[in-house]
Amino acid sequence: NAGVTQTPKFQVLKTGQSMTLQCAQDMNHNSMYWYRQDPGMGLRLIYYSASEGTTDKGEVPNGYNVSRLNKREFSLRLESAAPSQTSVYFCASGRDSYEQYFGPGTRLTVT
């Protein structure tokens, strides 16, 4: 039982490049989430998916897209990376909205 896994762990991009962050959970949770963590800003929700087939914007969705591929997987795509997207990205899942289990994070640097 791996819980929530994320790939990659680290990534460096040049401005304008694109990439997809992968997230998978093996706990049969309905809800999945993407957050970014920045110093002094805490955790901010980018997008979430309350169930397979649905996605909703969070607090900071601009510059990102998501795909809920199936119940297990929820990916986050940066179409044209910008330095402002340098951050640590966390994926989380939960049976409902009340308790979330987090992945180990992806450290992204955009130069």
Added chain:
Amino acid sequence: AQRVTQPEKLLSVFKGAPVELKCNYSYSGSPELFWYVQYSRQRLQLLLRHISRESIKGFTADLNKGETSFHLKKPFAQEEDSAMYYCALSGREGTALIFGKGTTLSVSS
């Protein structure tokens, strides 16, 4: 508007001293409140939730609806308590958690 406020960015205490990490919230309804902890370079993990009324690692938190607060307390801090602590709120089922900006707790000997 739904909001979670953690007024302290950093709280430094000595080992054995009492700790109180403050959390205030704004929500029109009956929210669920949580404390999450992130130790250095580790993933966030749930520390406790108000509905369970547990004491985890010596920490407790009481929901005060009158003051809209959910402060985290521990009577005697330990060095291993040093971490980032996030207060979070959940409203309707199916919606995401709202996190505060976090408080770094530093416990020194």
